[in-house]
Amino acid sequence: xxxxxxxxxxxxxxxxxxxxxxxxxxxxxxxxxxxxxxxxxxxxxxxxxxxxxxxxxxxxxxxxxxxxxxxxxxxxxxxxxxxxxxxxxxxxxxxxxxxxxxxxxxxxxxxxxxxxxxxxxxxxxxxxxxxxxxxxxxxxxxxxxxxxxxxxxxxxxxxxxxxxxxxxxxxxxxxxxxxxxxxxxxxxxxxxxxxxxxxxxxxxxxxxxxxxxxxxxxxxxxxxxxxxxxxxxxxxxxxxxxxxxxxxxxxxxxxxxxxxxxxxxxxxxxxxxxxxxxxxxxxxxxxxxxxxxxxxxxxxxxxxxxxxxxxx
Numbered sequence: 001x002x003x004x005x006x007x008x009x010x011x012x013x014x015x016x017x018x019x020x021x022x023x024x025x026x027x028x029x030x031x032x033x034x035x036x037x038x039x040x041x042x043x044x045x046x047x048x049x050x051x052x053x054x055x056x057x058x059x060x061x062x063x064x065x066x067x068x069x070x071x072x073x074x075x076x077x078x079x080x081x082x083x084x085x086x087x088x089x090x091x092x093x094x095x096x097x098x099x100x101x102x103x104x105x106x107x108x109x110x111x112x113x114x115x116x117x118x119x120x121x122x123x124x125x126x127x128x129x130x131x132x133x134x135x136x137x138x139x140x141x142x143x144x145x146x147x148x149x150x151x152x153x154x155x156x157x158x159x160x161x162x163x164x165x166x167x168x169x170x171x172x173x174x175x176x177x178x179x180x181x182x183x184x185x186x187x188x189x190x191x192x193x194x195x196x197x198x199x200x201x202x203x204x205x206x207x208x209x210x211x212x213x214x215x216x217x218x219x220x221x222x223x224x225x226x227x228x229x230x231x232x233x234x235x236x237x238x239x240x241x242x243x244x245x246x247x248x249x250x251x252x253x254x255x256x257x258x259x260x261x262x263x264x265x266x267x268x269x270x271x272x273x274x275x276x277x278x279x280x281x282x283x284x285x286x287x288x289x290x291x292x293x294x295x296x297x298x299x300x301x302x303x304x305x306x307x308x309x310x311x312x
Contacts (some may be wrong), residue, residue: 001043009173009181019281024057050080051102059109080121081135095127099135118145134146137168145153179203181311182243200276212265266294
């Protein structure tokens with residue numbers, strides 16, 4: 001698998017990341033192991049997790065599996081801090097103390113003394129941005145994180161964080177955001193900001209919550225995210241008429257190219273300006289293998305133009 005640098009930094013990762021939000025929940029330990037082995041054998045290097053995923057269980061599984069099937073220097077671990085989830089609540093704390101506590105928790109669960117990329121999981125007005133950014137800078141200077149960034153920040157928010165970090169001589173290298181053919185809001189201000197300032201975008205939900213795979217064309221399949229209580233509202237919001245029309249266009253393009261709709265959707269977002277690597281949260285090895293096949297697909301310009309137009 002080919003690699004790209006994360007923004008203008010020296011950190012290089014595979015062009016497709018493996019997300020672990022479902023690890024410790026919908027994906028059990030055995031499935032997680034199969035997913036990781038398949039991903040690494042294909043040349044993948046970017047593992048994405050978070051303090052809040054499965055109440056910390058995701059990070060624990062990642063750490064245990066890495067000790068079993070890979071060397072630490074073979075993978076880039078990206079984790080996020082600032083959100084705590086319980087079955088009843090979603091708590092946001094982007095204060096210096098809260099973020100650094102989360103980072104220490106993550107390092108313990110992952111079984112490592114540093115993470116390659118550490119992100120603030122969400123924007124929050126509950127703590128001054130200067131304090132939030134100060135925690136990112138301290139993570140780098142203390143050796144706990146090699147590189148830092150943000151997640152779910154808009155263009156102006158990311159630009160402000162970038163400026164504050166720049167004054168501390170610590171680069172902001174990434175912003176992880178939702179971005180796909182059915183969710184293109186990032187193009188209004190964030191993509192231009194990333195392009196101008198030189199930080200990379202890590203799109204999550206690059207398949208639009210599964211909509212772009214075509215799986216929802218005949219209803220909601222058992223086991224899909226729209227059928228899961230914890231993800232139903234997220235997935236269902238992407239099952240409107242516009243999204244379904246885009247999904248039909250993706251399936252048509254895939255049929256003409258002799259590939260899967262998944263490959264088309266991933267190749268499209270992978271090659272957008274400022275994008276480093278989309279992150280896929282495959283639930284099965286079969287899904288992951290289909291996603292990995294996108295590495296060999298370069299979309300013809302006329303297909304890209306047609307998809308741009310119908311999804312605009």
